[in-house]
Each structure stands twice: as C-alpha cells, then as structure tokens.
Amino acid sequence: AEYVTGESTACFSPESCRVSEGGVVRRKGMESICSCIRVSKEIRGITTASSRLAVSSETCADNRKPATRNRMRSKRNCSRFVDNLYMLILYRSRFNKTPKTNQINRDLMGIPSLKTLLIKRYLCLILVYAVIIFMAPFLHATDEPVDKLDIVVIDAGHGGHDPGAIGSRGKEKDIVLAVALKLGDYIEKNLPDIKVIYTRKTDVFVELHERANIANRNNADLFISIHSNWWTNPNTRGAETFTMGTSHDERNLQVAMKENSVITLEENYESNYEGFDPDLAESYIIFNLMQKTYTSQSIEFADLVQDQFRERAMRNDRGVKQERFLVLWRTTMPSVLIETGFITNASEQRYMMSKEGQEYLASAIYRAFKEYKRNIENNSAKGSLKLPEREERPVTYMTVATDPDLQEDSNIYYMVQVLTTTRGRTLDDFSFSDYGHVAEFKTNNLYKYAVGKSTSFEQVSRMVPEVQQSFPGAFVIAVQGGIIIPLSEARNQNK
Template identity: 45%
Template sequence: MKVSKHSVLVFCTLSIACFLLLRTANAQNAEIGIKTVVIDAGHGGHDAGAVGRIYKEKDINLDVALQLGKLIGENCPDVKVVYTRKTDVFIGLAERGDIANKAKGDLFISIHVNSVGSSTPSGVSAYVLGVDQTGKNLSEAMKENDVIALEDDYSAKYEGYKPGSAESFIIFSLMQYAHQSQSYLLADMVQRQFTSQTKMKDRGVRQAGFLVLWKTAMPSILAEFGFISNPAEEKFIGSKQGRQTYARCLFNAFSEYKVRCEGRGTRIVLDEPQPSDEERDAAQPAEPEEVAAPADDALAASADERIVYRVQIASSDRKLPKNSASFGEYRGQVREHVAGGKYKYCVGEASSYREALSLQTRVRRKIGDAFLVAFLGDEPIPLSEARRRRP
C-alpha cells in the first residue's frame, strides 16, 4: 500500500501532539516560579543577521540583551540571568537551546530585529513557536532558520530538519506545544509594551517555526523590534534611545509576566530613562557664582524630599479631559504628564514605597492593570532610582 507524505506528516503530528498533551498535564502540576531567565542575542560572529544601511542586527541584538540583563539584575535580584552570548561570537541555534536547558531556565527571550527585501514594511512583532495556519510567517521563520547551514553537520544536529522544508518545519513547531500558552502570555505582554512605548506599527503576536525556540524546555519567545530594512526604523532601533526602549519594553513585560505567574510581588514598570548628571550639566549653563543658596532651609528642599509615588491608570496618544469616562471612578481626580510622546494619567500620591504599594492595591481593585510610577518634583523618574533615594 502506498503511503503519501501527507499521511506520514499527519501521523507524526498526532503522535507528537498526544505526547505533548501528557507532558503539559505533568508540567501544570509543577510550581511556577521565575528563578532563571535566559536572554538570547540573535546571530553573532560571522552571522551578522540582517544588515541595514548603517547597523548590523547582531550588534543591536547583543546591546539590547546586555541592557535587559542589567535591568533584571538591578530590579529583580532574586532572578538569575543567563546569556547565550555576551560577546560577538557565533552560537548555533540548537546550542542556544542547550544553554537554556542546562541553566534550567524558566524563561527564554530571543532578541532580534526584522528585515525584508523591501524598505516599505515596518512594525514590531513577537513570536511563539507554533504552526502558522495561514503561511504568512513561513518565509520569516525559514529565513532565520537557514543560518543552520553555517553550522557543521547540521542535518544530524537538527535531527532531520531540512532548510526550506515546510513538512519538517511543522513537526518541529509542535515541540513547544507544552509551553505554548505561557509563551503566548509573555509574547502578548511584550507586544503591548512595544506598541505603548513606540509609534511603530503593531504586527501582532504570531506563531512560526523558529528553530532557536525548538529545543528550549521552557516558555520561549522571539521578539522582532522593527525593520532594519526600513531606513526610518533602522535609524531609531539602532540609536541609543531605540535600544534602551527595546530593553525597557522587554523588562516591563518580564516583570508583569513574573508577577502574574508567581501570584505575588509587585510589578515594576520602568519609564523612559532620565539624562545622567553629566548630560544635564552639558545641556544647561553653569549657575552664576553670585546666586546664593536660599537662607531658609525649609525652602531648600532636597531632591529626596521631592520624590513621590503615584499610580498610573491610563495612557493615550491624545490629550484626554480629566473627567473622561476612560478614568472610571477616578474621573476628575487624575494628574496628567507627558512622557515618550504620550499623555499619561495618574491618581493618588505617596511619599514612601510602602505607602505606594498600599495605594496601588486600592487602585487595582478598580483598575486591574494600574501600576506605580515615581516622580522627582514633576518629572517622572525610574522606579528603581526613586527606591534608592526614598525607600
């Protein structure tokens, strides 16, 4: 009896799915906790990734990965950070997954920027490993996967995966099924950060068969922050501000995911970084020597005394009236400030972090995704800086 390739594919698919359903049931019994996060800077070494007019993808990816790891280390000291690479070296796709598994990672984040043959496409997207039912993401995944041809003996290492083969692509996509729901949760959080922190087009959360996600035995995502093939987006994503924005978006999503999975702790949201003291000094003229400090100490409040915490309940591309229905029960009570080109609205005020957490709890009873922000006077500052100055 002649057996078609399609029949073999269906049988393999069903067999793998049944196995992974059992694996999922067992995994759900394990306690969820984020103790180790593995950060993967895509490409490296002789694999430059996508190359734009100014920047190379491998360099952007590595810079963002190191920034993200630093943010996690500073704000989540209970989490161990593992990198698949910390320098400009080539690491095979399967080896990246092996690094994550040996580290017993609880989360895998692969950092990339997008590219196509045209300068028109734009936008941000986040991927999970899965079967793309429409076929729209097939070319993007295969393009990333084709770098295995740079590895020695890739046919044995990837257990039969053939570059350009849709059949092996689909089978390998099923291997992350046990972690798909958690992966999708993180990818959705990343995508919401991308679209709220930038004006780039929202390309959504997608499924595709990226081999770099295949061997990771943990929730895993691949992030694509803009198109290096688009000159306008390349200029932004390659800049210092763009790379900081990318890392900050990933951290904010990670913090939200960690709190959601563990069911405890406080979500940390980092806002746009403020200029350093050196940058402030360079941007402002020196104060004339004849200007004396105020004699009244009460009028010369220190920076620490002017730090306050508030709870952000809304953000908008356009200015909203203070009595907008968008604020629910907090209509007429909001404070407005502008950051990152967006109008942001906060309620309440606390002078200490402990009081702020209590305030956040009360506000979240009405608005579930509300979160803390900190201010130095009227200027927003990173929450981590506020906690160092006024715990």
C-alpha cells in the same frame, strides 16, 4: 564500459549469469553464483582496493567442484561484489543524468530509478517524523506550570560569522546584542533576585540548538530570544513577538524559514536537527502535529511585550503571532522570539542602531518582564495557576464579529484581516485609523481585526498592498452574518 573496466574471470555458470559486451556485468540470479569477478582498481575515476570489490581466483571454487565451504564462500564474495557494484552505480547516478547513464542504471541488476529512490527517501523521513511525534509526549518537558520566575535566559540572535539580517547601515547581530545586554542590565540592577543567563555576551556564533540547551540545562523559567526583522518592502515597519505554534500565513513562515536557516552554518546540522531542512516547506509539517507546553504563558508574556512596545517605545504594534521557530521548539519553558523592528526600514534601522532606541526597546521588554513576574507570583500565591494544556493541533472555532450590525447582515463582505491578538483593542486604535471600516472578530481566546468592507472581492484585494506596508501579514477574508467563512465558499456563492 560505463562503470566497470577490466576482464571478468571465469566460473559463472551460463544459466545463472552472463557478461555483456565491454565488461559490464549483468545479473540474472544469485542462486547459482559460485564465483567472483576480478575488476580493475580504477572504476571511472573511483579508486577502490581490489579486496573490496573482488577476490583472487584462488579463493573461488570451480563450479564443477562440490566443495560446500568454497561454494558458500564464493557466493558471499560475489554477493559482496554485487552490493559494492550497486553502490558505485548508485553513486554515479546522482551525478550523471545522461540518457545513456539512465538506461544503464535501469538495466544493471534491476537498480531502481531515481524517482523510486526519492520516494523511498521521503517515506523514510515520514517514518522518522512519525516516531518523533509519537515519542514527543514522553520526552517533552514536565507538565508542571511555571509558578516562579528565578532564572531568565536572554538570547541575542545570530553572531560571529552569522550577521543575521543586513541593513544599509548595520547588522542584526550587533543591534540585538546591544538590546540584550541592556535588558539583562535592567533586570540585574532592579530585580537582583533574578539570575540572568546570556547565550552570548560578545560577537560569537552560537549554534541554534545550543541556545535552547543553555536554557534547558539551567532550568530557566523564561527564554527571551531577541531579533530584528526584515522584509522586501522597505516601508514595512513595526515590532512583533512570536511564540511557538503554527499559522497559515505565508509571510510568517518566510520569517521562520529565514531565522531557522542559520542552522546551515553549523557543522553536522543534519544530524543535530534530525534531517530537518529549513528551506524545505514540507519539513515544517512536523510542527503541525507536535505537542507544546507553556503556550498560554508564552502568549501572556508576548502580549505584555507588545503592549510595552506600543505604549512605552511608541512602536507600530504588529501583534503576537505563532510560528515554527526551531529555537522555541527546543526549549522546555515559556519562550518567545521578539522582532524589535525592521532593519530594512530606514527609519527603524536608525532607531534600533541609536543608543536611545536600544534603551527604549530594552526598557519595554524589561517592563513586560517585571509585570509577567508579578503575575506569575500573584497567581502562585493565590493557588489559581492552572497546568498548561497540551495543544496537539489548532482547533477550529467559529470566528464571530462583535458588531451586532455585521452579525445581522446576511450579505457576503470582503475585508482585510490585519491583526490577531489575545487582548482586545479599541476600534479607534491609531493602528487601524488609515483604512476605513474596522471590525473585531472573536474566536476562543483570540481577537482578530479586519479593515475595509466591500461586496467586491477585487476592490478589497486592491487594498492589500497598501495595508501590507504596515501589516505585512494582511490578507483578504470573507464575512457573512458576522462569521468569517472560507474565501473559496464566498467566491463560489458570488458567481
């Protein structure tokens, strides 16, 4: 037999059950079952005690005897056997996918196909996510705004057996620890009223959820997670700061997936993160609906960091972005994840590994921290600080060019969008100088910048690889009458 060996014993009535050739039990109905089956302890290499799968013949009632107690006991025992046999077959079906086995699985007791089981699994996941989404507003952090800055948690990413991104000369975990310690030292020396808490001060592994828990337990007012970036193109360079949120940029999602994948190094990570799979894009759909407080304050601090990187550390400014990082999602205060540079870029790796580079990076973050603290305290003193608004989903606003000439032009143009930020830039910013025409678009409180301008989609598309060397998240957009329109709509109109 494929699954069951040994003989089946008597007392199944002919009209209720039958035993197929080779000892494989096939069930027709449960109503008339009044006995059980004795099977061998060895079932295809899986050793199971007889008491688990079958009962002795003495405990089974003959179907000709009317003893109700024995009959009910026998039914329970046989039902238990069928359930155990079902689980064994289900277990085997995960590892044996030959046509013969699949046929047996379909025949035996109406066991569902693997496709059906997968559908049920995903339905269960959706149900779990729905419950989390429903409960989030009640379990999330208080809506009280951060009107003071007394405690900051500095998180040096990775550590221990998790090296993070690896360059030709160094490892992310070492670079970010050095920057984190220097940042904390700046704050402690110059702002002694601030309590600095580190998630790690040595080369140790700290689980991702514990990093956020450290901040939450200490009622921190700001959470700063420091990382170094990576990309497949060795020419990619620059610093960027992320806040919690969603985007439609595939490159940003890949960065988040890489940073989130550290949870697989943790024990029991599936239970710690409610079944979240960092390598499965579908898992990230939960963040699209999740509510998050302190978004505006997080973005404010992130903007200050990027300003300092550009002006103080002379880094290529890649802007403020939003993406689904688990460590940010679990915090209950304004929080950011800073990518200080690309370890896969030779020059930036040297800079980040040098003492001078680490000093500049830490100093830039410190200056942003000091300015953010001053803003928080000034707003609090004036009583003008408003409650942070909860944002359920990104709201779609019309994105309009600030250039009147572009607004009056009814032609469809294609451009390459390179940057989104909450603070306006001058169009002659050196970051854009290599790519010709520059346009600014405004939507709600965000500024978007695009370079290049052509009525030919193919011509603009050829620009993208070059632009992505400085702005890896760059992509083609379509503009008509000064408004960004769906690319598919523009392509259809041009046909």
